[in-house]
Amino acid sequence: MRGVARYALFVGGGDEDVEAIRLVERVLGGEVLIVDVGGSGLRGWMLWEYGTDRTPLLAAPHGVYYGLGAIRRLLASLKSR
Secondary structure: OOOOOOEEEEEOOOHHHHHHHHHHHHHHHHHEEEEEOOOOOOHHHHHHHHOOOOOOEEEEOOEEEEHHHHHHHHHHHHHOO
């Protein structure tokens, strides 16, 4: 049985998105769902739900993290626990 994703990473195909995928897969493993919003029409939904359509964006149980720097800081804090 497959586990439920606790995190969702929204990506659009840029260089920062590729790096974000690599980082979250290494730290969060099966706890993350990767959502490719490039060309899928989901950017409008992201704008409504999160207030931005910029990627990478990591939705976590305790907050939303915009950009690679914020995602790196979150993952570093999770690894130190």
